[in-house]
Amino acid sequence: MAAPPAPGSFRRAAPFALEVDGRRFDGAMALVAAPLAELEAAAPDDLAPDEAALLTERLAPARRQSLLAGRRAAKDALGLLAPELNRRDIRVLPGLFGQPVVTMPGRANVQVTLAHAGAAALALAHPEACPMGVDLERFVPAHLGALREQTTAREREAVRVAMPGEEGLQLLLLWSLKEALSKALRTGLTVPFALLEVTHLSPVPGGLTAQFSNFVQYEGLAFAANPFVAAVVRPRLALWREGKGSALPVRLRDWLGALATLG
Ligand SMILES: CC(C)(COP(=O)(O)OP(=O)(O)OC[C@H]1O[C@@H](n2cnc3c(N)ncnc32)[C@H](O)[C@@H]1OP(=O)(O)O)[C@@H](O)C(=O)NCCC(=O)NCCS
Numbered sequence: 610m611a612a613p614p615a616p617g618s619f620r621r622a623a624p625f626a627l628e629v630d631g632r633r634f635d636g637a638m639a640l641v642a643a644p645l646a647e648l649e650a651a652a653p654d655d656l657a658p659d660e661a662a663l664l665t666e667r668l669a670p671a672r673r674q675s676l677l678a679g680r681r682a683a684k685d686a687l688g689l690l691a692p693e694l695n696r697r698d699i700r701v702l703p704g705l706f707g708q709p710v711v712t713m714p715g716r717a718n719v720q721v722t723l724a725h726a727g728a729a730a731l732a733l734a735h736p737e738a739c740p741m742g743v744d745l746e747r748f749v750p751a752h753l754g755a756l757r758e759q760t761t762a763r764e765r766e767a768v769r770v771a772m773p774g775e776e777g778l779q780l781l782l783l784w785s786l787k788e789a790l791s792k793a794l795r796t797g798l799t800v801p802f803a804l805l806e807v808t809h810l811s812p813v814p815g816g817l818t819a820q821f822s823n824f825v826q827y828e829g830l831a832f833a834a835n836p837f838v839a840a841v842v843r844p845r846l847a848l849w850r851e852g853k854g855s856a857l858p859v860r861l862r863d864w865l866g867a868l869a870t871l872g
Pocket of ligand 1: 725791794799
């Protein structure tokens with residue numbers, strides 16, 4: 610029997626669907642947080658041997674935590690798309706650019722995008738045909754100056770108007786949207802930051818939607834629940850379908866709020 614979750618543990622997962630001109634794309638998202646000891650204890654049931662091999666003795670505890678939390682979130686999301694599979698049959702290994710690459714018996718062209726922030730991790734499983742990216746950040750006051758430097762005056766003004774509030778969270782929303790876009794593109798933040806410029810921000814409850822100056826085919830959605838910020842980038846034409854309960858954006862906003870209450 611699995612051990613009960615430790616204090617500070619958090620685990621949510623839900624399927625979602627996107628639609629473009631009647632063509633449906635199924636995916637799933639998971640948000641988790643757990644102490645390192647809990648993740649280490651679950652690792653033998655969670656990881657395939659080549660994933661476990663990533664956990665070398667030389668890894669710092671913070672990286673063990675992020676790697677394990679990320680794999681837990683990824684497999685919680687992927688498992689919703691392939692419930693017949695054992696978690697150890699689902700493999701998420703780094704590609705040449707560090708991007709997560711999924712292999713699952715009997716399923717082709719399913720990928721995952723993931724992010725971690727401290728003990729928490731966010732993952733989104735999606736069809737390869739529908740490239741997506743996520744980011745999850747925790748606000749650190751010492752990073753305020755650096756965040757300011759990575760934005761243009763136009764972006765700062767746009768975010769002030771779209772989501773009045775604390776400057777730190779506003780800047781982190783911009784950062785997070787760009788990082789999520791960079792993951793959908795598979796470049797990561799190796800490209801000039803200006804290329805990822807955010808434009809046309811519109812308010813939604815708890816967050817905002819964004820378009821990108823140079824990547825008009827994508828749209829971003831970001832939520833803030835102090836100290837956390839999360840962003841999801843998806844093809845702009847792919848519209849969220851309402852599922853049972855609520856659509857995924859509403860869920861993500863609510864999950865983030867619940868995570869924030871854990872501190
Ligand atoms: C992608 C990137 C912005 C993520 O930054 P981070 O501070 O590690 O932040 P996050 O926690 O939000 O995301 C980490 C996850 O992003 C994913 N990721 C890493 N590189 C990625 C890429 N190129 N494309 C898409 N996703 C990527 C991974 O799943 C990683 O988690 P994991 O290593 O546990 O699997 C950053 O790693 C980056 O810019 N990488 C550059 C890619 C590169 O060229 N690396 C050279 C490797 S030789």
